[in-house]
Amino acid sequence: MKERPDLPESRRLWERATKSLPGGVNASARLDRALGHALFFTHGEGACLYDADGRRYVDYCMSHGAALLGHGHPAVAEAVRYALELGVLCACETEHQITVAERLKELFPGTDLVRFTCTGTEDTWHAARVARAFTGRMGVVKFEGHYHGVNDTAGFSHWPDPDQAGPADNPRPVAESAGIPPHNADLVTVLPFNDEEALERTLRAGSESIAAVIMEPINYDSCGLVPTETFLRLVRDLTRELGIVLIYDEILSGFRCGPGSAVANRDVIPDMTCLGKAVGGGMPLSIFMGRRDIMETCTPVGPALHSGTYNAHLTLVLAARAFLDVVCAPGFYQGLGQLGERLYAGIREIMRRRGIPCWVQGVGARFGLLFGLEREPRNYREVAAQDLDLADRFHLACLERGVFLAQGSPHHGYSAAHTARDIDDTLEIMDRSAAAL
Ligand SMILES: Cc1ncc(COP(=O)(O)O)c(C=O)c1O
16 A cells, blocks of 8 residues: 555645646656646645645656756846847857857866757767768667657667566567657667676677767666776777767766766777756756867758757756856766765665665666665666656655655755755654565
């Protein structure tokens, strides 16, 4: 029997919403299946969300990672006010786009040219298109359990049902949505993460037809899986040798562990990088960027069309400039890292003491809670063995007590607005929630 918070106002709003919005929501993940309806919020501030029933939550969804600075950070709010003063400009180039591009080039080694676009979904889609146009090949290799948005190019095998997904060492592409043309699957090869043998076999056999390998260098969309050193290096070495474009999808991992790539310190530099979420300070900004020769495939220099009314919208670009100022300030990541250590150590201690099997996979400012697992998973199939029912029960118990972990999300996270006091309050609530399980 699941403990379910009674949230009458949220339920009432959701029932009303179902009459105007499919499923009562604007993104499928916002329907809280464990709760039985969507949550409706009134506002967010710093580390907290406030719901329509007047409850306050310490937030560990943080806009699915977009709010790394917290909700309504003053520097971002100021940037937005400035954008209003400048006339909410879009479809115009200004000096600010150059400034932000220059700063990204400093932070991401191997980046010569930058393009701004809006959502992560269109970002990875553009990156794959550019890679295809650059190489003249059409195949895309992705890893099982990695998420790159809901586009028809990479929208395969994020969280497939293992019974439908073929053998673990040779998975088949499973479309994440109805309506994706079935023949798109012919252009996608899905590989198990951290499997060097499958990687080498596939890339060598398909080198004539593979345009790109796209990956989350930290696979937060499967609870924070980390690549082994040798796997990451092999991906780089093979793609370089075979002329395949290596795309890091850092929409979630970028800025999560330091001011730039989550793995750049390992000196494994991709050909292209996709950014989104955090970099916009909560605004819908995404970016694809990379080597000059590849990026010059974009129109108007090359033949791969990249255009859009809202590309590099000034409001978003100014928010990104403010974001970069904040995260590049001395001590920012030291403070952020200390919060994570406190949180992750605390959750591990609670789960151990309460006798609940749960692997806490904390990587930078985001983490996975893998109920039912007792050791670090290396790939999606190991992640898929987790106990999602127990995860739902923990989510509902925490929700009832004032901690918001998004239901069904493979990753949770904190922000720079969280304080040590917020973390301690959270741990106290998680302890009582664990006891209630
Ligand atoms: C790694 C990664 N890539 C792409 C996306 C898609 O981004 P968006 O939701 O902005 O379309 C996400 C979103 O969760 C993501 O985590």
